[in-house]
Amino acid sequence: MEPHADKVKLFILCWVKYKMIDPFFKKGDPVLIVYKGQREWLSIVGKTLHTHVGVFDLNDLIGKPSGTVIHAQNGKRAVAYRPRLREWVTKFRHESQIIYPKDAGIIITYSDIKPGDVVLEAGTGSGALTAYLSRAVAENGKVITYEVREHAFEAAKRNLEKLGITNVEQRFRDIVEDGFDVDDNSADVIVLDMGEPWKVLKEAYRVLKPSGTLTVFIPTYNQIEATYLGMLEIGFEKIEALELLARPIQLKKNAIRPVTRMISHTGFLMFAQKIVKTLE
Numbered sequence: 001m002e003p004h005a006d007k008v009k010l011f012i013l014c015w016v017k018y019k020m021i022d023p024f025f026k027k028g029d030p031v032l033i034v035y036k037g038q039r040e041w042l043s044i045v046g047k048t049l050h051t052h053v054g055v056f057d058l059n060d061l062i063g064k065p066s067g068t069v070i071h072a073q074n075g076k077r078a079v080a081y082r083p084r085l086r087e088w089v090t091k092f093r094h095e096s097q098i099i100y101p102k103d104a105g106i107i108i109t110y111s112d113i114k115p116g117d118v119v120l121e122a123g124t125g126s127g128a129l130t131a132y133l134s135r136a137v138a139e140n141g142k143v144i145t146y147e148v149r150e151h152a153f154e155a156a157k158r159n160l161e162k163l164g165i166t167n168v169e170q171r172f173r174d175i176v177e178d179g180f181d182v183d184d185n186s187a188d189v190i191v192l193d194m195g196e197p198w199k200v201l202k203e204a205y206r207v208l209k210p211s212g213t214l215t216v217f218i219p220t221y222n223q224i225e226a227t228y229l230g231m232l233e234i235g236f237e238k239i240e241a242l243e244l245l246a247r248p249i250q251l252k253k254n255a256i257r258p259v260t261r262m263i264s265h266t267g268f269l270m271f272a273q274k275i276v277k278t279l280e
Helices: 003-012 085-089 101-110 128-137 150-162 197-207 221-234
Strands: 030-035 039-044 048-051 054-057 068-071 077-081 118-122 142-147 168-172 187-192 208-218 236-242 268-274
Touching: 030 048, 039 048, 085 128, 101 128, 101 208, 101 268, 118 128, 118 197, 128 142, 128 150, 128 168, 142 150, 150 168, 187 197, 197 208, 197 221, 208 221, 221 236, 221 268
Parallel strands: 118 142, 118 187, 142 168, 187 208
Antiparallel strands: 030 039, 030 077, 048 054, 068 077, 208 268, 236 268
16 A cells, blocks of 8 residues: 555544544544644644654643644644544545535535435545535435446545445446436435536436436536536526635735635536426
8 A cells, every 4th residue: 555545544544533522632533733824734643743844742632622732842833633524535545636625515505405315426536525415414314426437436435434424325336327226206416526417417307306406516618518408408497507716815914815826626516406397
């Protein structure tokens, strides 16, 4: 196993402990060390963390709460936090683009995903969006995620298992060729992250509940048009498309301004709802 993969595995194996209510760090807990609010390192309580700003003895955190100030051996100051979900997900190994937090947030909000929902996802990838969906539907909900690429399926399986997620079902299936293996009118939301989503719109209409939301993540304008025309033909309404740009702001005394570099275009998002209409 590559050193980076081994390191990330060690971090994520502690996810179950991270979910515990106990606010105090224990040996073996995951910890995020943040220096000057900008540089971050994921590590494990009880280890020694070597960074370019200094060496931190993470044994000092045992019995301390999240948000504790810690000093390197050279006196440099940092803060220790319990990592949030987005800080775990960005460490996933992935071969294709992941869904960034800015897009995951608006997918959940615009799709009205809530505890107890049944969500179908086509295009698991690394499992990044799957993890966010899992949290949104909560323990009484379910996410069924489909992937046609074997290497991606296995990578996502490892990621999700290490996160301790139990409300996700992974299925190795080609949705374009074989469709969804669920009953009609059974899904509250369907999320498509695939190259040609217009090829599965009729199948998505079949399995969505009346007024259920179809959400599509696509990277190019021509894909928007093909998907839009397909939605109209199948019988979706309340169709909208958008792009979300999140521009960080530099926080510096007497120099508050946008940063010079940012993650700009990640993809376009489309949303539509199923209306009760008999397909011809």
